[in-house]
Amino acid sequence: MATIIQASHLGKIYANDSVNTVALEDVSFSVNKGEFVAIMGPSGSGKSTLMHIIGALDKPTSGTYYIEDTEVNKLPENKLAELRNKKIGFVFQAFNLLPRTTALKNVMLPMIYAGIPKAERERRAKEMLTIVGLADRMDHTSSQLSGGQMQRVAIARALAMDPAIILADEPTGNISSVQAGEIMKIFTDLNKKGHTIIMITHEPDIAAYTKRVIQLKDGKLASDQLNGHKFYGHR
Amino acid sequence: MDIGELFLSALEALSLNKMRTFLAALGIVIGIGAVIALISLGQSGQMSVQSSIQSLGSNLLTVIPGSQRSGGVNTGFGGATSLTYEDAKAIASSPQITTVAAVSPELQRRAQVTTGANNTNTQIIGVTPAYETVHNISLQEGNFISTDNVDSMSKVAVIGPTTASDLFGDGTDPVGQTVRINKIAFRIIGETVSKGGTGFGNQDDLIMVPLTSAQKLLFGVDYISSIAVQAKDANDMTTAQNQIGYFLLARHHLSDPTQADFSIFSQADILGAASQVTGTFTSLLSGIAAISLLVGGIGIMNIMLVTVIERTREIGLRKALGAQANLIVAQFLIESIILTFGGGVLGMILGTTLSYIIAKVISLPFTISLSSIITAFGVSAAIGIVFGWYPARKAANLSPIEALRYE
Numbered sequence: 001m002a003t004i005i006q007a008s009h010l011g012k013i014y015a016n017d018s019v020n021t022v023a024l025e026d027v028s029f030s031v032n033k034g035e036f037v038a039i040m041g042p043s044g045s046g047k048s049t050l051m052h053i054i055g056a057l058d059k060p061t062s063g064t065y066y067i068e069d070t071e072v073n074k075l076p077e078n079k080l081a082e083l084r085n086k087k088i089g090f091v092f093q094a095f096n097l098l099p100r101t102t103a104l105k106n107v108m109l110p111m112i113y114a115g116i117p118k119a120e121r122e123r124r125a126k127e128m129l130t131i132v133g134l135a136d137r138m139d140h141t142s143s144q145l146s147g148g149q150m151q152r153v154a155i156a157r158a159l160a161m162d163p164a165i166i167l168a169d170e171p172t173g174n175i176s177s178v179q180a181g182e183i184m185k186i187f188t189d190l191n192k193k194g195h196t197i198i199m200i201t202h203e204p205d206i207a208a209y210t211k212r213v214i215q216l217k218d219g220k221l222a223s224d225q226l227n228g229h230k231f232y233g234h235r
Numbered sequence: 236m237d238i239g240e241l242f243l244s245a246l247e248a249l250s251l252n253k254m255r256t257f258l259a260a261l262g263i264v265i266g267i268g269a270v271i272a273l274i275s276l277g278q279s280g281q282m283s284v285q286s287s288i289q290s291l292g293s294n295l296l297t298v299i300p301g302s303q304r305s306g307g308v309n310t311g312f313g314g315a316t317s318l319t320y321e322d323a324k325a326i327a328s329s330p331q332i333t334t335v336a337a338v339s340p341e342l343q344r345r346a347q348v349t350t351g352a353n354n355t356n357t358q359i360i361g362v363t364p365a366y367e368t369v370h371n372i373s374l375q376e377g378n379f380i381s382t383d384n385v386d387s388m389s390k391v392a393v394i395g396p397t398t399a400s401d402l403f404g405d406g407t408d409p410v411g412q413t414v415r416i417n418k419i420a421f422r423i424i425g426e427t428v429s430k431g432g433t434g435f436g437n438q439d440d441l442i443m444v445p446l447t448s449a450q451k452l453l454f455g456v457d458y459i460s461s462i463a464v465q466a467k468d469a470n471d472m473t474t475a476q477n478q479i480g481y482f483l484l485a486r487h488h489l490s491d492p493t494q495a496d497f498s499i500f501s502q503a504d505i506l507g508a509a510s511q512v513t514g515t516f517t518s519l520l521s522g523i524a525a526i527s528l529l530v531g532g533i534g535i536m537n538i539m540l541v542t543v544i545e546r547t548r549e550i551g552l553r554k555a556l557g558a559q560a561n562l563i564v565a566q567f568l569i570e571s572i573i574l575t576f577g578g579g580v581l582g583m584i585l586g587t588t589l590s591y592i593i594a595k596v597i598s599l600p601f602t603i604s605l606s607s608i609i610t611a612f613g614v615s616a617a618i619g620i621v622f623g624w625y626p627a628r629k630a631a632n633l634s635p636i637e638a639l640r641y642e
Contacts, residue, residue, distance in 0.1 A: 057555060057635050078559050085557020096552045096639065100251040110556040112240065157556075 011062035038207035041216035089158025091168035128156035148179025263578025266531015271586025274607035277517035334471035361449025377425030532618035543626035551638025571623020
């Protein structure tokens, strides 16, 4: 199976005046295509830092990190932006939709930066919104949508560039449990279609939807195991 | 992402928050509008003063009595009685003075003028026929005062249009009517064409009578208040000034020019002095305009800074979704260019309209100068663009994590 993420001995130290804070220490793991991984840990365990590194929003201070064949820590800022655009689909806890902008235009946004022509952008955005079940809400702005609907728009946006990884940071943290169930069903369906999904969460019942759970504690990898009783992969 | 696409998304961003866009543009509109209106009005005022001085006559020298020192007592500028009708006649007939075309001795006083029903206080000028040429007087009706009128001390008068309508009302023909000046009846023989001046040197609100009648019948004096001299040519002004000066010194038995009991100044001198005054005025207005430009500029700066800071999260999101820093800067730059240019055009329209209306209301000629438009536009555009670009660049260089976390 093709390896999508290869992280080796990742470390992150925040230098703040004279005090160095160790956020990550010697974290190694890899993710193959088609996996559905939860990264768990209490607050302060370094899961946000790890997510930023996986998402190419930040660089580790030590270790190496590959997405497919690209060594991310060696890329300049502009190439990182391009990498985020093409390889990573973000789903944030706070949705982060553009205010006063329709669902359709929100989904089109990453495609603008990829230089995709307008007609194609619109066609794909409509397709993605249909996948997440919002075909009838395309012209609604975020203030006209519920939390669950906003998160579905964000998922459609994450899918728009057909990225290698969908990276979700506490995607159910700001919505009701009923809507959370709907969101997790969408993720599960996407994973069945072959999408690779990495999700940060601290809720065990949300992590239960995934196939593999990575536990972090004090910046270190505490455990990395398959979920439940299902046999999965070669590990 | 090409420039057209950037332009469209900038327009979209501006239209998404109409209030913010309106407030930002308003600052620019007011800044530019105020500057253009103020400069334009200053220049209109200057033009108005110049044209009313020029309407007094061309190639004009004015001799006024004054500053004779007698026994250490200075009688004061223009207050002396040292010029006479004979001086004027001598200047006109002297063979030594070669550069003079016409000489107009004048006696100006204010007096109460009455008709049967109305009365007014206006300027009475005792004149000779030369006044008509020297001061470019045209008559809309009747005749000007003739040499005969002057010689025979006739009780005739030529009336200005403003005085005529004050005394007789609009639409009544004043020629042939009688007015009483200081209770003496004068028959009106002519009415002048309006020169349209206002305030300073109004040429429409006056009554002209023969010089001798003014001296002997009305005011009982034997001096005159000024002599207006028209030089033959604009280049002769200095020569004429010297010729008249030395001639009068000799005639008044004075040897030293510093002892002169008269002053001669040319229209250029008056124009120069007036220009200096109006120039100061224009500078003052420009100063006020500069301050309003500064205030407008600070307004633009603030709203741009706030706009960008408010959108830090949006910038973070755009970066996370793959926008490169220079694209974000370009978008904000284009937004501020659209704002400043849109606001600039509106400001130009506002400023022009405003100065047009004000000029009409206070009856000034309307002018607008390209340089004021360019200055106002240039400065606000520069401020708008710099302060749209600078915070955008700062935000675009933030790490996307920090920008996304920004509350």
